[in-house]
Amino acid sequence: MTAASVMVVDDHPVVRDGVTLLLRSDPTLRLVGAAESGRAALVRVAELRPDLILLDLRLPDMLAPEVIAALRQIHPGGRIVVFTAHGDHQGLCAALDAGANGCLLKDVAGTDLVSALRRVLRGERVVDPRILPDxxxxxxxxxxxxxxxxxxxxxxxxxxxxxxxxxxxxxxxxxxxxxxxxxxxxxxxxxxxxxxxxxxxxxxxxx
The missing domain is CATH 1.10.10.10 (Winged helix-like DNA-binding domain superfamily/Winged helix DNA-binding domain)
Known part of the structure; x- marks a missing residue:
């Protein structure tokens, strides 16, 4: 089975490094690149066309819903999972409405993250149950x-x-x-x- 390509968009190096280490331990997922801002993400996604984009909700230059809307234009087939430390942020609603395939919290355990990403790649919509109960x-x-x-x-x-x-x-x-x-x-x-x-x-x- 070919490994699915993943790109991480987050302005915190520790998050990018953590995800990189996690994905290295799983042969079904392959990290192909990273970006630290919305605009950089749009350029890299156009080049790399990853199967899945793991996107921070809060980027220094753009809101996640805007990035998602632009990514949908550039790379319609890519799956997008919003990765956030803020479970009750109303921006998550907007991100899902803009076309995100999932929303996960950053405290999710490594194995759970990999499993959730695999489910999204299979076509499921995965939202952490702690996010926006209302x-x-x-x-x-x-x-x-x-x-x-x-x-x-x-x-x-x-x-x-x-x-x-x-x-x-x-x-x-x-x-x-x-x-x-x-x-x-x-x-x-x-x-x-x-x-x-x-x-x-x-x-x-x-x-």
Missing amino acids: QGQQSDALARSGLTRREYEVLRLAAQGQTNPEIAETTGLTRNTVKTYLQSALHKLGARNRVEAIGKASEAGLL
Whole structure:
């Protein structure tokens, strides 16, 4: 059986090294490369076309859902597993919606990680049960609100106190685009300003 090629995208060397050691011990998985940022990942995936990409949720330059959406364009056949230390992060919902094939926590034992990656390669969707137990409710609330994932993501960052320029930096969007998404979210929520929008989103179970 040919070993499946795996690429790791994480800005922490200790994580990349740990995964490298793990995969070396398993003949069915072969590490072909690594990247430490979203943009670097897009370049490397286009070159290497790995069977599976293990992607950190929090990269220094891009949000995981954005990276996933771009990877789906560049390499549609690649499986993507989000690997995170933050089990309750709402970004995981967005990552799954963007097309991730799985979400795993970084404290997963080595054998469990290998087994989960094999399952994803077989076509299963694997999500650690500790991640987002209320994921279904939150997705339902989002569907009812009519907000797109991007509008929701911008509103969520605004709720964390980020200004438009900060949101632009976090998401990699332009300031004008951030403003457009926020205005659209306000309109859909029937809110006059961002404070009211955050309140209404919170009441609707979105934040």
